[in-house]
Amino acid sequence: MxxxxxxxxxxxxxxxxxxxxxxxxxxxxxxxxxxxxxxxxxxxxxxxxxxxxxxxxxxxxxxxxxxxxxxxxxxRAVLAQFTGVAFPFTVAEIVRLGQASGLRAGQGDLTERALARVGLTGFGPRHYHDLSGGEQQRVQLARAIAQIWAPVGEAGxxxxxxxxxxxxxxxxxxxxxxxxxxxxxxxxxxxxxxxxxxxxxxxxxxxxxxxxxxxxxxxxxxxxxxxxxxxxxxxxxxxxxxxxxxxxxxxxxxxxxx
Missing domain, CATH: 3.40.50.300 (P-loop containing nucleotide triphosphate hydrolases)
Structure with a gap:
């Protein structure tokens, strides 16, 4: 709960x-x-x-x-209304920031799998600031998904x-x-x-x-x-x-x- x-x-x-x-x-x-x-x-x-x-x-x-x-x-992973990104990260780097914050930091790269879940397959090498606002929002959702990849973990x-x-x-x-x-x-x-x-x-x-x-x-x-x-x-x-x-x-x- x-x-x-x-x-x-x-x-x-x-x-x-x-x-x-x-x-x-x-x-x-x-x-x-x-x-x-x-x-x-x-x-x-x-x-x-x-x-x-x-x-x-x-x-x-x-x-x-x-x-x-x-x-x-x-x-828990949080998707805010707006997430400012000051540095020229690629999409893959943004998603990996999420994975690094969770329990699967060292369990293989989840980037492409997380991007596929939000309809952004192949977007990993692109620069985040070159994307539309809607695409950036979906990248941030992929970041959140990579952070807590499994809906249910060992602790619930x-x-x-x-x-x-x-x-x-x-x-x-x-x-x-x-x-x-x-x-x-x-x-x-x-x-x-x-x-x-x-x-x-x-x-x-x-x-x-x-x-x-x-x-x-x-x-x-x-x-x-x-x-x-x-x-x-x-x-x-x-x-x-x-x-x-x-x-x-x-x-x-x-x-x-x-």
Missing amino acids: LEAKNLSVRFGRRDILHGLSFAAKPGEITAIVGPNGSGKTTLLRALTGDVPFTGAAHLEGIDVARAKPWELAAR ANWLILDEPVASLDIAHQLEVMGVARDFARDGGGVVAVMHDLNLTAMFAGSVALMAQGRVVTQGSVDRVFTDAHLSSAYACELRVNTTPARGPFLLPHTAIA
Whole structure:
């Protein structure tokens, strides 16, 4: 399990998270959704030990607040919204940085296998800064995969922590990336993803945490969370579930259902 209880975060004099509770279990994608500024990314950063907090957070029994960086790196990999790269690394070098941070640093090169998982076969020799934003995002996902290659290790489930993993991708690659996350979860790993696309969330998530104003408003199955009342209140606008727009086409990919 990855869980938080009574978790609060303050930056300076401003309270960002307010004593919230959150839980995610291996074997499914847990999505965190909500309006901009609701605290989604801050929650992820607390759960991964990147910002100080009060309350409790545990990853597979590890106390996140007290864990050493290498202990967390061995059990979870993080894909941030944006990862700045200052040096002229090749794609392969970026992916190897991930592998070097995990438990498989000396167990053979996983670069091409990780790149193949995200649809970038043969990209290893290319320079990272020559890629499009969407390609760079998929390289970073390959880095995270190389860090925790096995969904389940000797100590239990490993975790992918994804912050807006499909934000810069076209529809086909959104489905591909979410498929990678789904497969990791189906093989016993844990996945927590901050999402803005509610349709993709409904297609892939097994559990959803809806946030607003630094709190988890509700958490549970998609059917339980995605109601007119819950979504309209959290996003402060009228939203209806399962109603197509009155005018214009409505496009929803179907391949992800398989």
